Amino acid sequence: MRSLEWVFVAVALVSCSSPPKSSERPGFGQRVTERDLAAWNIDVRTPDGTGLPPGQGSVAMGKDVYDTKCASCHGSDAKGGPMFGTMVGGIGSFTTNTRVVTPGSMYPYASVLFDYVRRAMPLTAPQSLSNEEVYAVSGYILHLNGLLPADATVDARTLATVRMPNRDGFIVDDRPDTKAARCMRDCEPLRRP
Numbered sequence: 001m002r003s004l005e006w007v008f009v010a011v012a013l014v015s016c017s018s019p020p021k022s023s024e025r026p027g028f029g030q031r032v033t034e035r036d037l038a039a040w041n042i043d044v045r046t047p048d049g050t051g052l053p054p055g056q057g058s059v060a061m062g063k064d065v066y067d068t069k070c071a072s073c074h075g076s077d078a079k080g081g082p083m084f085g086t087m088v089g090g091i092g093s094f095t096t097n098t099r100v101v102t103p104g105s106m107y108p109y110a111s112v113l114f115d116y117v118r119r120a121m122p123l124t125a126p127q128s129l130s131n132e133e134v135y136a137v138s139g140y141i142l143h144l145n146g147l148l149p150a151d152a153t154v155d156a157r158t159l160a161t162v163r164m165p166n167r168d169g170f171i172v173d174d175r176p177d178t179k180a181a182r183c184m185r186d187c188e189p190l191r192r193p
């Protein structure tokens with residue numbers, strides 16, 4: 001949370017440059033609590049699923065969620081629609097010249113799917129789904145990719161146990177420009193190569 005506090009300080013300093021009228025002044029002096037931040041603090045540590053919320057949803061329920069809230073853009077059975085290509089299949093295609101990128105073929109961990117859907121989908125109403133709906137619709141998409149049975153119920157534990165086909169397909173990007181050290185105070189000036 002420290003970095004968020006710094007963002008807050010930075011915003012406060014910027015707003016000092018043109019003093020607002022007293023009625024518009026921000027409420028200085030009030031410490032941001034974990035509770036205040038809870039709605040934004042939804043990151044999941046995807047390799048082991050730490051941070052996944054309680055709750056569960058079935059593949060069957062996920063189909064209902066999908067048909068109601070996703071199919072208009074992603075097409076029926078997630079095979080592609082007006083806004084996005086297929087979210088099914090392509091598994092193993094990364095070693096061919098016709099790569100098909102889907103959650104099933106690309107994501108290294110099933111919890112990536114949960115995290116993405118919870119943050120970003122439906123495109124027109126992000127974060128409008130309940131955690132149960134996100135578990136369910138993630139389970140449905142995994143099922144369509146052949147990674148969960150039709151009668152599966154999905155929760156934090158289930159997601160951690162799904163072995164994604166591309167789990168070992170990622171490499172660490174060790175190019176020199178990715179080695180910048182995190183620094184918030186008295187930082188070295190940026191060195192251009």
Ligand code: HEC
Pocket residue numbers: 065066069070071072073074083084087101102103113116117121122123124129137138
């Ligand atoms: C209004 C259209 C729209 C709706 C409704 C919508 N999506 Fe999407 N979805 C998109 C678009 C556009 C993208 C691509 C976004 C991007 O690449 O930045 C996307 C991307 C995705 C991806 C990433 C796919 C990948 O290959 O990594 C997933 C997963 C996804 N959507 C799931 C869902 C689910 C689940 C729902 C329903 C709860 C949903 N979407 C509803 C438009 C939509």
